[in-house]
Amino acid sequence: MMLKSRIAPILLLRGNGLVKTQQFSDPKYVGDPINAVKIFNEKEVDELTLFDIDATASGRGPNMALLKDIAAESRMPLCYGGGVKDAETAAQIIALGYEKVSVSHASLERPELVREMAERVGRQSVVVTIDVRKEGMFGGNHKVYSRNAKLKHRIDPVNFAQQCAELGAGEIVLNSIDRDGMMQGYDLDLARKVRATITTPMTVVGGAGSTDDLRALTEEMGPIGAGAGSLFVFKGKYRAVLISYARP
Numbered sequence: 001m002m003l004k005s006r007i008a009p010i011l012l013l014r015g016n017g018l019v020k021t022q023q024f025s026d027p028k029y030v031g032d033p034i035n036a037v038k039i040f041n042e043k044e045v046d047e048l049t050l051f052d053i054d055a056t057a058s059g060r061g062p063n064m065a066l067l068k069d070i071a072a073e074s075r076m077p078l079c080y081g082g083g084v085k086d087a088e089t090a091a092q093i094i095a096l097g098y099e100k101v102s103v104s105h106a107s108l109e110r111p112e113l114v115r116e117m118a119e120r121v122g123r124q125s126v127v128v129t130i131d132v133r134k135e136g137m138f139g140g141n142h143k144v145y146s147r148n149a150k151l152k153h154r155i156d157p158v159n160f161a162q163q164c165a166e167l168g169a170g171e172i173v174l175n176s177i178d179r180d181g182m183m184q185g186y187d188l189d190l191a192r193k194v195r196a197t198i199t200t201p202m203t204v205v206g207g208a209g210s211t212d213d214l215r216a217l218t219e220e221m222g223p224i225g226a227g228a229g230s231l232f233v234f235k236g237k238y239r240a241v242l243i244s245y246a247r248p
Helices: 033-042 064-073 087-096 105-109 112-121 157-167 188-195 211-221
Strands: 006-014 017-022 025-031 048-052 078-081 100-103 126-135 141-146 151-153 171-176 202-205 225-228
Touching: 006 033, 006 202, 017 033, 025 033, 033 048, 033 064, 064 078, 064 087, 078 126, 087 100, 087 112, 100 105, 100 112, 105 112, 105 141, 112 126, 112 157, 126 157, 141 157, 157 171, 157 188, 171 188, 171 225, 188 202, 188 211, 202 211, 211 225
Parallel strands: 006 048, 006 225, 048 078, 078 100, 100 126, 126 171, 171 202, 202 225
Antiparallel strands: 006 017, 017 025, 126 141, 141 151
């Protein structure tokens, strides 16, 4: 069976609502998560990813009541990230009906968490999201950040992706801080570097502004996940909120 690329809307939870950011800042309210799920159900999206952007930063766990309500409405595969610190919490989210659970800051603090989650819920359900910023305009290095891009880590994203894959991550999500919400194309340079070193399924997030951007990523990288936020929630140069979905 030939693998195909996945096109995944990325929704950011803040409280009980949805927001969209630019370079991890200036969150703009874009709607209610349950309504968004109902719309994406009708559009038959490949999968839907939700990140609670305040959970880890505020030191709290996932909003299980909201996640339960979302899962009850969803007819598509779901991935959730935000505030997950242990394998038991991941198992609770999977039990609600989510296919995947993502960790970011917690895996940087304690990489062994990736192995523990894989043993508890299965490798296929473990996602590690790596938030990356490029430093230096010309030939700069990519650095890993967490806590909404406020905490810098002394680790190379390519090396960290390899480490997480070896520990049992079933998917690596590369999220570009610089390109978040800018709608100017993916960081293909970073994607190439990571893809060359791991065989683990991978999703690239940050920068999609058109179906051409989706096509450029999927045609060059082969079977891969293409995540997008602004592309699926905004319309036109004035960024009016309109939830949509498109494949390249």
